[in-house]
Amino acid sequence: MEENRELTRAEIVEQDAKECFKQGLNCSECVMTAFLNHFDTGLPKEVVKLATGFGGGMGHTKNTCGAITGAVMALSAIVGRENPAAKETVGERITELQQGIYPIVGKMVNEIKDEYGTLICSELSNPFGDFACKERKKNCMTMIMHCANLAAKYAEEAQK
Numbered sequence: 001m002e003e004n005r006e007l008t009r010a011e012i013v014e015q016d017a018k019e020c021f022k023q024g025l026n027c028s029e030c031v032m033t034a035f036l037n038h039f040d041t042g043l044p045k046e047v048v049k050l051a052t053g054f055g056g057g058m059g060h061t062k063n064t065c066g067a068i069t070g071a072v073m074a075l076s077a078i079v080g081r082e083n084p085a086a087k088e089t090v091g092e093r094i095t096e097l098q099q100g101i102y103p104i105v106g107k108m109v110n111e112i113k114d115e116y117g118t119l120i121c122s123e124l125s126n127p128f129g130d131f132a133c134k135e136r137k138k139n140c141m142t143m144i145m146h147c148a149n150l151a152a153k154y155a156e157e158a159q160k
């Protein structure tokens with residue numbers, strides 16, 4: 001008999017993203033909304049509107065997957081710069097990005113690419129049919145859940 005265990009925060013964010021998808025939010029909105037529901041970013045919930053246009057691979061153009069862009073935005077809400085000009089010199093600002101922020105975001109994105117072989121919406125979803133197809137929706141939901149989980153996992157690591 002399997003023991004009942006508490007879900008990790010990443011798993012909770014993943015399940016919340018799934019529920020958001022079932023409620024009709026787009027891929028990017030799902031990841032961002034679920035993340036904002038479970039992380040104190042200091043940002044208002046209305047910031048999710050920034051994610052809206054990334055759905056369907058950026059305005060339904062089927063380019064970079066919206067779940068991935070949602071994950072990048074969500075993680076950036078934790079590791080991003082509140083004031084990009086806070087560092088005194090351009091060199092310090094670039095170093096902050098290259099040594100502090102880009103490595104963690106890049107690691108997450110590369111983990112997604114390693115798992116799925118691509119970051120492009122059309123390549124991720126074309127084998128499953130058009131946007132109305134049940135199999136495609138299921139594939140998108142899986143992708144949304146995975147990206148939400150990873151954003152939460154990487155955010156937790158960054159907060160340690």
